Amino acid sequence: VAAMLREWYAQCEKVLKTRDAIIDKFIGDGVFAYWPGDDISSRIKATEAAKILSSPDSSESPKRKWLKENMNLEVHCHIGLNIGDVALGAMGRGVNTAVGEAVNVTFRIESLTRKLQVPVLAGAPFLNGWPEGLQLYQNAGIHPVKGQPDPVEVYSLIDVPTMSF
Incomplete structure (x- = not known):
């Protein structure tokens, strides 16, 4: 398992990294990464990255x-x-990281993937202002998540054979 x-x-x-992400940390069998902006390119x-990493081929x-x-x-x-x-x-002691409510919500969105049985979910803010993104994602509903007073709206990545942007 360690080798895997x-x-x-x-x-x-x-x-x-080839898609300009910053890897914050590896956490057991998970990774926390972010992009330094919220522009469409990011x-x-x-x-x-999500499409590649969640692909059965990977x-x-x-x-x-x-x-x-x-x-x-x-x-998976x-x-x-x-x-x-x-x-x-x-x-603290040499630990650099990203923290905040958006980070917490993102981890909760990731946990919804198992409940909804989809590999990739994006929160509604990820698609706000990116109309072309709605061709790649479909609405997966509004769901309560732990630690949040309001439910979150999520979208699942559609299994598109090739992505061209």
């Missing part, structure tokens, strides 16, 4: 294939995308 995680971390790093790059690495065949263990990537204000900076 190392391989997955490397894949995440390659996919995210949303396109985030959507491309799970066919030799180590993941071995785990599936020999241990009946499958690894679930992704939450959102936009909002965050505080960036040192949060």
